Amino acid sequence: MDVRAALFRRRSIKAFDPDHEIGEAVLREIMALALLAPSSYNLQHWRFVAVTDRGQKQRLKEAAWGQEHVGQASAVIVVCADPRAHLQAERCWSASSPETRARLAARIRNLYDGDERLQRDEAVRSGALVSMALMLAATEAGYDSCPLIGFEPGRVAQVVEMPGDWIAVMLVALGKRTREPAPKPYQIPLEEVVKLQSFKGRGLGA
Amino acid sequence: MDVRAALFRRRSIKAFDPDHEIGEAVLREIMALALLAPSSYNLQHWRFVAVTDRGQKQRLKEAAWGQEHVGQASAVIVVCADPRAHLQAERCWSASSPETRARLAARIRNLYDGDERLQRDEAVRSGALVSMALMLAATEAGYDSCPLIGFEPGRVAQVVEMPGDWIAVMLVALGKRTREPAPKPYQIPLEEVVKLQSFKGRGLGA
Numbered sequence: 001m002d003v004r005a006a007l008f009r010r011r012s013i014k015a016f017d018p019d020h021e022i023g024e025a026v027l028r029e030i031m032a033l034a035l036l037a038p039s040s041y042n043l044q045h046w047r048f049v050a051v052t053d054r055g056q057k058q059r060l061k062e063a064a065w066g067q068e069h070v071g072q073a074s075a076v077i078v079v080c081a082d083p084r085a086h087l088q089a090e091r092c093w094s095a096s097s098p099e100t101r102a103r104l105a106a107r108i109r110n111l112y113d114g115d116e117r118l119q120r121d122e123a124v125r126s127g128a129l130v131s132m133a134l135m136l137a138a139t140e141a142g143y144d145s146c147p148l149i150g151f152e153p154g155r156v157a158q159v160v161e162m163p164g165d166w167i168a169v170m171l172v173a174l175g176k177r178t179r180e181p182a183p184k185p186y187q188i189p190l191e192e193v194v195k196l197q198s199f200k201g202r203g204l205g206a
Numbered sequence: 207m208d209v210r211a212a213l214f215r216r217r218s219i220k221a222f223d224p225d226h227e228i229g230e231a232v233l234r235e236i237m238a239l240a241l242l243a244p245s246s247y248n249l250q251h252w253r254f255v256a257v258t259d260r261g262q263k264q265r266l267k268e269a270a271w272g273q274e275h276v277g278q279a280s281a282v283i284v285v286c287a288d289p290r291a292h293l294q295a296e297r298c299w300s301a302s303s304p305e306t307r308a309r310l311a312a313r314i315r316n317l318y319d320g321d322e323r324l325q326r327d328e329a330v331r332s333g334a335l336v337s338m339a340l341m342l343a344a345t346e347a348g349y350d351s352c353p354l355i356g357f358e359p360g361r362v363a364q365v366v367e368m369p370g371d372w373i374a375v376m377l378v379a380l381g382k383r384t385r386e387p388a389p390k391p392y393q394i395p396l397e398e399v400v401k402l403q404s405f406k407g408r409g410l411g412a
Contacts, residue, residue, distance in 0.1 A: 051402075
């Protein structure tokens with residue numbers, strides 16, 4: 001499936017076949033592709049909890065404001081990110097030369113140390129980049145998805161035993177759609193969304 | 207190009223052909239596809255400044271720690287996001303029924319009003335989701351890319367005249383690669399990155 005088709009096919013699906021089980025092999029294939037997404041300084045801030053167990057999905061559903069499709073999904077991926085991933089810089093460059101590793105580790109520390117807002121931004125940013133890759137890889141593999149931010153972070157953390165100082169960036173529900181989604185809601189026109197040269201410039205295509 | 211191939215082909219490219227100009231039609235095509243990315247409650251927090259002007263690219267390069275490939279890129283997309291996008295809820299649901307619009311607007315206000323951290327997270331999250339879609343759409347269109355977070359936010363805002371209360375989520379440089387990138391640096395093993403059922407669970411594929 002080409003990228004264009006996958007982007008069109010991907011919609012936030014709110015009803016999944018509750019009886020469809022996703023195999024570990026497929027899940028692995030999707031996740032391996034998602035992990036090709038970039039992260040700042042290769043820090044790979046992300047970890048994922050793939051929830052396929054019925055009881056666990058039910059608990060996640062309850063932590064996600066009772067949204068039915070969380071319980072129906074074949075898998076719910078909890079996208080976790082570590083705002084202190086910069087402390088793992090040496091490991092993330094361990095396949096490179098000692099000089100490169102030392103140079104980058106110093107630069108990374110210099111950039112992130114003490115800047116909690118940037119640390120959090122980075123965790124969210126990396127987590128979202130990989131989530132988009134994940135949804136497109138899932139689409140190509142024949143799965144539908146729904147990204148969710150509507151949940152109680154503390155409860156989700158508790159359900160999947162995520163350390164309290166990590167961030168649950170989003171949930172990505174994966175499954176087989178049981179009905180077609182409504183047409184996309186209002187989209188701001190492209191000419192308004194993309195400007196040339198300056199925020200106040202001419203709209204692209206205008 | 208299928209999603210899998212695009213994910214493999216996409217690498218953070220650090221050297222672009224400075225003479226390659228990207229046409230507005232191609233840019234429009236790439237951006238239209240990128241805009242198929244989801245945003246929380248369809249709030250479309252994003253705006254983009256597509257910088258193709260040589261002088262503007264030079265200024266962005268200076269604001270981006272002098273990184274050469276920012277100046278070489280055919281276009282540098284400044285991904286801007288509005289942390290107060292929730293205030294535009296009615297507009298973003300203006301194609302839906304008055305009941306749906308009112309219901310969602312109330313829910314959106316209730317969620318975001320007064321929670322500045324969530325507002326910022328959402329802007330960064332939406333901006334990153336669309337950036338990943340943008341890079342994959344660019345890949346399919348025959349362009350290489352590089353996502354950048356190494357820049358002085360205030361200077362970038364000034365160069366592209368972005369309002370000070372918006373967030374420059376990242377820059378995405380687009381262009382034609384002039385050399386192949388080095389192999390990917392160290393990647394944390396999949397079994398460590400993806401756990402089943404719980405953060406402390408068995409690794410996927412382990």
